[in-house]
Amino acid sequence: MLWIKSKLSSWILLFFLLMIVAVFTLPEIQGKPEEWLKGDSPKASQGVMDLTKWNFKDNGSLWLNGEWEFYWAQLYTPESFKGLEAPEMAVVPGSWNRQPINSKSYSGSGFVTYRLKVILPLSSSGRTYAMSVPFITSAYSLWINGELLAESGKVGTSYEESLATYSTKTVGFHPNNSEIEILLQVSNFHHMKGGLRQPFELGLFDQIIPKKEISVGFDMLLFGSLMIMGLYHLGLFSIRPNDRSTLYFGLFCVLIALRTIVIGEITLLKVFPSFPWELELKLEYISAYLGLVFFILFIGELFPNESNRKIQRSFILISSCYTVLTLVFPAMVYTRFLISFHIILGLAIVFELYVLMRAWYLQRQGCTIILVASFIFAVSIINDMIYANEWVSTTGRASGFGLLFFIICQSGVLSMKLSRAFSNEEKMSAILAQMNSSLSIKIKDRTADLELVNDELRVKNSEMSRLETSRSHLLSNISHDLGTPLTTIQCYIEAILDGMVDTEEQRKQYVQLIHGKVLGMGRLIEDLFQLSQLEARQVAFQKLNLSTEILMESLFSRYKLDASNAGISYELIINGKAAESGSFSKVEVDVERLHQVFSNLIYNSIKFTQAGGKIRVEMIDDGDSEMLCRISDTGAGITANDMPFIFDRFYTSNRSRNSVSGGKGLGLSISKEIIESHGGKIWVERSVLNVGTEFCFTVPIQTS
DSSP: OHHHHHHHHHHHHHHHHHHHHHHHHHHHHHHHHGGGOOSSSBBBTTTEEEEEOOOHHHHHHHHOOOOEEEEETTEEEEGOOOOOOOOOOEEEEEESSSSOOTBBBSSSSSEEEHHHHHHOOOOGGGGOEEEEOOOOOOOEEEETTTTTEEEEOOSSSTTTBBBBBOEEEEEEEEEESSEEEEEEEEEEEESSSSHHHHHHEEEEHHHHHHHHHHHHHHHHHHHHHHHHHHHHHHHHHHOOOHHHHHHHHHHHHHHHHHHHHHSSSSSSHHHOOSSSSHHHHHHHHHHHHHHHHHHHHHHHSSTTTTTHHHHHHEEEEEEEEHHHHHHHHHHHGGGHHHHHHHHHHHHHHHHHHHHHHHHHHOOOOOOTHHHHHHHHHHHHHHHHHHHHSSSSSEEEHHHHHHHHHHHHHHHHHHHHHHHHHHHHHHHHHHHHHHHHHHHHHHHHHHHHHHHHHHHHHHHHHHHHHHHHHHHHHHHHHHHHHHHHHHHHHHHHHHHHHHTTTOOOHHHHHHHHHHHHHHHHHHHHHHHHHHTTTGGGOOOOOOEEEEEEEHHHHHHHHHHHHHHHHHHOOEEEESSSSHHTTOOOEEEEEEEEHHHHHOOOOOOOHHSSSOOTTTEEEEEEOOOOSEEEEEEESSSSOTTTTGGGGGTTTTTOOOOOOSSSOOOSHHHHHHHHHHHHTTTOOOEEEEEEEETEEEEEEEOOOOOO
């Protein structure tokens, strides 16, 4: 046992030694801004970024990293760049006082002009571009192609003339040609670091804006989650003041929530433009210092036996000193303490992880979850520390994700604690539970049975509601689509009764037609029932594989007599490459359902076409992907107002063709469902009043 404990202690010690080495050696490994230029995406060189081979649509947006023209102690405008000497070059992103520029070193205070030429792809003409402008310390003016598009604060040549502010912006622009000029005037007399410390992002307008919206949404989510969790834990503390861990964690969440609205996309200056920049920056720093204090107190309260009170007090005292210095001194002074605080923060992270690993080794309640969450949170904080000190070019927003993960895990631990508290309370009342065990079991069983019955009733009710909807649709469809064949049968029978049919042959022919219509009605009722179940995905189609020629002749021939009796010319034309070669394509269709569609279209044409008119059916089979069928007539046509709605269910109009008999307006909507169920389309190609109408539908061709 002692050997295992000693072995584990050795691994813990090795782990934390590696953490310390990583924290203090990363600046040496990643500390040169020039190393940020590595990568596959294009980089600016000598003030020019060539994007002629960059496809924004396929590759997305990109950072404008690389060498920008750098004019120290100059505030040039777009009109000033004529006859200037060769400029210096500065690596962006990067503070001008964190990198040597032409072997020169500059202080953080000063004013400068940055300039970059971007050569866009030749296809950029007419496109709308956008650029995401990050935080810039501490004032700037931005021109693109000579147009002033963004300002933050007031650019000046001295502390008195300048005004600092903190905000991100997104600007959109239309380039007149394939070259854009980006010009930035930047002044800084308030912060330790000056210049373009964060990367600019260029892309199409519809690429940059969604990213910005997602970033704002995440900040709002993080702020809301932190504030709600903070207030919730403070509420728990007011109920149970003996548990101070809820107080410390609640204050930690509230502080970091305030920090979120200072450093994120939804800054205080955007909500309250008159809010002083100095106070906003103080809030950013103080929230970090006090956040560390309350986090240390929180972990110490959770695991008091594993923590070291003296070390805790040392970190609290140091963070309190940083807080006082930030309150007393201006930004140009207290921003210089950030690197030293990051070292303290790194040591505090190592200490807290050590405490948590000791608690995990001793199997303290809830420690495993908090250890994993704290480790991920610590890695995200170290990432942001590296980014803030410009040691490596990476995202500076990782701590937000790490913190959100930590809060979720802490919520789980809190739930487990509450669950265990309830379990203990249940154990204390075990005697009473035993006395009433039989009754409790019966109640639980009956409750479970009732819940099961209730669930079944809920499912049945849902099914009944769906069936009622299907039934209503079915009745409406039947009342509409049975009208046409019934009217036809009535006419045939009246013709026989009135003696208009003289010969036995004619009577037999009419009886056969009536018999066919009756059979069609039976099939129609079945089809309408199945179509009423489309919403429930219960429709079955009986598809056959046959040639387009046979299909069209079958569809066409059934309505010859109806057209002839109406005194209307009725013809079929077959065109297309496959038809001309005699090798007709194959289609897989439900013939009777297509007859239903064809019937609706043909009878509509007959109804709205006067005697002596013409109905023309044309089938085009090119052997490619689909068969096209055109049905045109010389009828009354459809009004422009009705055209967009004729396929809508239940839509009717005096001149609408949705129903052949003026029913409930289901004919064309049912036809549309049938065609689309076959993978085709149906539409009105043209319609002119008193000239005629042309309907088209397609059916996919079998390729194999």
